[in-house]
Amino acid sequence: MVSGSSNGTNAFEMKDVGIFYGNLQAVQGVNLTVESNKITALIGPSGCGKTTLLRSLNRMNDLIRGCRTEGHALFHGIDIYDPETDVIELRRRVGMVFQKPNPFPSSIYENVAYGPRVRGVKERKKLDEIVESALVRAALWNEVKDKLNESGLSLSGGQMQRLCIARSLAQQPEILLFDEPTSALDPISTAKIEELIIQLKQYITIAIVTHNMQQAARISDYTAFMYLGKLIEFGNTDQLFVRPKNKLTEDYITGRFG
Amino acid sequence: MTSLSQNDFPPFETVYKKKRNLKEGFFISLIRTLGFSGAVILLVILAFVIYQGVHVLSWEFITRPPIESMTKGGIFPVIVGTVLLTLICMVVVIPVGVTTAIFLAEYAEKGWLLNSVNMSIYTLAGVPSVVFGLFGMAVFVITLTFGMSLLAGSMTLAVMILPYLISTSEEAIKAVPYSFREASLACGTTKWQTIRKIVLPTALPGILTGSILATAKVSGETAPIMFTAAAFFTPGVPRSLFEPVMALPYHIYVLATAGTHIDQTRPIQYGTALVLIVLVLGMNLLGIILRSRQRVKKAW
Numbered sequence: 001m002v003s004g005s006s007n008g009t010n011a012f013e014m015k016d017v018g019i020f021y022g023n024l025q026a027v028q029g030v031n032l033t034v035e036s037n038k039i040t041a042l043i044g045p046s047g048c049g050k051t052t053l054l055r056s057l058n059r060m061n062d063l064i065r066g067c068r069t070e071g072h073a074l075f076h077g078i079d080i081y082d083p084e085t086d087v088i089e090l091r092r093r094v095g096m097v098f099q100k101p102n103p104f105p106s107s108i109y110e111n112v113a114y115g116p117r118v119r120g121v122k123e124r125k126k127l128d129e130i131v132e133s134a135l136v137r138a139a140l141w142n143e144v145k146d147k148l149n150e151s152g153l154s155l156s157g158g159q160m161q162r163l164c165i166a167r168s169l170a171q172q173p174e175i176l177l178f179d180e181p182t183s184a185l186d187p188i189s190t191a192k193i194e195e196l197i198i199q200l201k202q203y204i205t206i207a208i209v210t211h212n213m214q215q216a217a218r219i220s221d222y223t224a225f226m227y228l229g230k231l232i233e234f235g236n237t238d239q240l241f242v243r244p245k246n247k248l249t250e251d252y253i254t255g256r257f258g
Numbered sequence: 259m260t261s262l263s264q265n266d267f268p269p270f271e272t273v274y275k276k277k278r279n280l281k282e283g284f285f286i287s288l289i290r291t292l293g294f295s296g297a298v299i300l301l302v303i304l305a306f307v308i309y310q311g312v313h314v315l316s317w318e319f320i321t322r323p324p325i326e327s328m329t330k331g332g333i334f335p336v337i338v339g340t341v342l343l344t345l346i347c348m349v350v351v352i353p354v355g356v357t358t359a360i361f362l363a364e365y366a367e368k369g370w371l372l373n374s375v376n377m378s379i380y381t382l383a384g385v386p387s388v389v390f391g392l393f394g395m396a397v398f399v400i401t402l403t404f405g406m407s408l409l410a411g412s413m414t415l416a417v418m419i420l421p422y423l424i425s426t427s428e429e430a431i432k433a434v435p436y437s438f439r440e441a442s443l444a445c446g447t448t449k450w451q452t453i454r455k456i457v458l459p460t461a462l463p464g465i466l467t468g469s470i471l472a473t474a475k476v477s478g479e480t481a482p483i484m485f486t487a488a489a490f491f492t493p494g495v496p497r498s499l500f501e502p503v504m505a506l507p508y509h510i511y512v513l514a515t516a517g518t519h520i521d522q523t524r525p526i527q528y529g530t531a532l533v534l535i536v537l538v539l540g541m542n543l544l545g546i547i548l549r550s551r552q553r554v555k556k557a558w
Contacts, residue, residue: 060444065368092446102437105460115445118455164441171445 009036011175011205012057017071019052019061026052030071030231032224034175039197039206041220041237043213045257049229050209054177057207058094059087092119095168099180101160103152103167108135108144111152111163115171130170137203138166139196158189162196169200176200178208182215194219213253217241225249307535311528319529323494333530338495339408339503340537343487344477346412346499347419352469355420359427359465364453376428382421388481390418395485409499411487418482419472426472430464431457467549474541478534480507506534 012034019027027049034040034057042050052061059080061067072079080090092115103111112131113121121127131148135141140162144155152163161181168176178197182190197206198219210216216223217237224234225248233240233249244250251257322332366372394414404410434457442452458465480488489502490512496503510530513523 058444060440063440063443088446088448090446091444096444098437098440098444100437102435102441104438104441104456114442114455115447118445118447118451167441167445 010034011036011075012207013072013074014053015072015074017053017056017069017073019049019056019067019069021064022066025229027056027226027229030226032231032234034205034207035222036205037201038221039201039208039219040222040224041216042207042209042224042226043211043216043252044226044232045252046211048226050224050226051179053226054179054207054209055096057175057177058091058096060091060096062087092171093173094175094177095171095173096177096179097161097164097168097181100184101157101164103155103160103163105151105153107149108152108155108163109148112166112170114167131166134166134170137169137200138162139192139199140166156189158185158192161185161189161193165193165196165200173204175205175207178206178210180209180211183211190215213241225252227252304535307528307531311525311530311532314525314529315532320533324491324526333504333506333509333526333533335492335495336504336506336509336530337533339488339492340477340506340534342408342496342503343411343415343483343505344473346408347415347476348469348473350412351416351420351423351472354416355423356427356465358420358424359431360453360458362424363428363431364449364457376425379421379424383425386481387418387479388484390414391482391485393417394482399486405500406485406487406489406502407500408487408496408503411483411503411505414482414486415476415479418479419476422475423468423472426468427461427465430461430468433464434460463548463551467545470541470545470548474538474545477541478507478538480505480511483508484511506530506537510534 010033012032014030014032017027017030017032018025030053032053042054044050055061056069056073057075057080061069069081073081075090075094078085104114106114109131112134113127116127116130121130132141132145135144140159143159144150144163152160155163161184165176165181181197182193185193194215197208200206208216208220220237222235223237223240225232225240225244225246227248233244233246235245240249241253244253319332320337321334323335324333325331362372362376366375391414394410394417398404398410398413399406402410404413438456438460439452442456443449447455483505487503488505488508492502492504510527513527513530514520516523
């Protein structure tokens with residue numbers, strides 16, 4: 001792919017997506033595209049539905065009882081909410097990194113090898129390669145290469161989060177969803193994660209939910225502003241932050257509410 | 259309404275001395291006394307049994323069968339009986355209990371049905387063991403025609419301890435953080451893979467602790483085996499599942515209430531009690547060690 005110019009392919013296309021928790025509508029009528037090999041940020045005040053929308057992309061909302069999704073979310077042109085869709089394969093291709101770093105209580109190596117192992121990779125050499133390349137891509141290899149057998153829980157918060165990113169990368173995902181990945185981290189760890197996310201763009205597509213507008217402005221190519229479950233404005237990050245078209249967007253990014 | 263100001267309080271130099279609070283002191287010493295008395299009572303019982311029983315303990319005592327109407331000799335078949343009863347019981351009950359706990363914690367739909375099942379399990383865990391003994395006699399001994407036997411006794415003990423094992427395993431499984439499950443599922447694994455690879459290994463120390471404490475409880479029970487397995491006397495160790503067995507708690511009961519030779523057998527009674535206590539304490543100790551190791555590992 002030629003860098004700098006968009007080839008216009010979309011990783012995700014959401015058409016009129018509505019998400020309900022029981023009778024409560026958390027997201028309504030969202031039309032949004034997530035472009036391949038770009039970073040798309042979802043911003044908005046607490047409770048605006050941005051996390052709910054993100055979690056609909058790998059169907060993590062399925063785990064919440066009484067949650068139901070309407071409309072269409074197309075991945076490779078296929079509706080992921082089609083009853084025929086294999087959720088397991090979808091989640092292998094659409095990875096997720098959570099708000100609070102959540103490594104498993106096992107070694108660093110086992111954390112990263114987890115997905116491939118479950119999927120039947122047994123050969124030690126192959127696993128070693130997968131683990132190393134995932135840790136390298138997650139910018140953690142140099143810090144942990146001598147202590148791969150130590151517990152993943154012995155790392156610092158920022159390292160744990162990069163370990164979780166490596167764990168997702170080991171699945172060779174096409175898209176990585178980040179749900180406020182730095183909200184539990186200090187500024188230095190945050191900067192490292194942001195830098196890492198920008199680097200990852202060359203391999204994969206990224207969608208990130210953040211409550212931090214500066215973060216969205218710093219790293220994303222496209223930004224979607226949500227408010228009260230609706231998508232208010234979506235566009236190029238530069239344009240949205242400099243010349244917002246909607247009054248609500250302007251009020252939010254200038255700090256008048258939120 | 260006026261708000262408080264600094265002037266409402268006396269100057270610090272007039273009040274800085276530590277005050278003696280009688281009421282607080284009283285309650286602290288009361289709690290301390292009660293707390294210690296629990297340990298003291300346990301130690302007194304233990305010391306008493308050790309004092310009375312330790313001189314009959316010998317290699318012969320634990321490796322020889324009883325002789326001369328059980329007034330002399332050892333308790334070898336009695337120990338073997340208890341070990342077999344406990345072992346068979348746990349081999350049956352652990353798979354059933356843990357599987358049930360997995361189902362209740364992970365698969366069962368939340369609602370009134372699950373609530374009432376859980377409520378029944380908690381209630382069953384509190385039913386007196388003699389009731390399980392009668393149940394075991396009715397079901398295993400009579401209906402299933404096992405007769406008074408090792409098998410009937412083990413099954414009765416299994417039924418008795420099942421609710422306890424289910425609830426401790428269920429608690430251990432529920433204590434695994436939700437974020438682990440979420441992380442695993444987001445890696446594209448199935449629910450069963452997540453349970454097998456992440457949830458169960460994380461819950462294992464808790465499940466093991468529960469199992470060991472259950473084993474300790476089972477090995478000391480008298481009432482459930484009284485009508486289902488325990489023999490007054492058998493010449494040797496059982497050769498099949500369908501033979502009655504001698505067991506430590508029942509042996510003490512028999513010797514102490516036999517009506518004849520009570521005084522001659524008293525040392526044997528204490529010796530048997532000591533063996534039983536050592537067995538139960540040993541298993542509890544193992545459980546405690548496992549639990550404390552689990553606490554160290556729990557860094558999340």
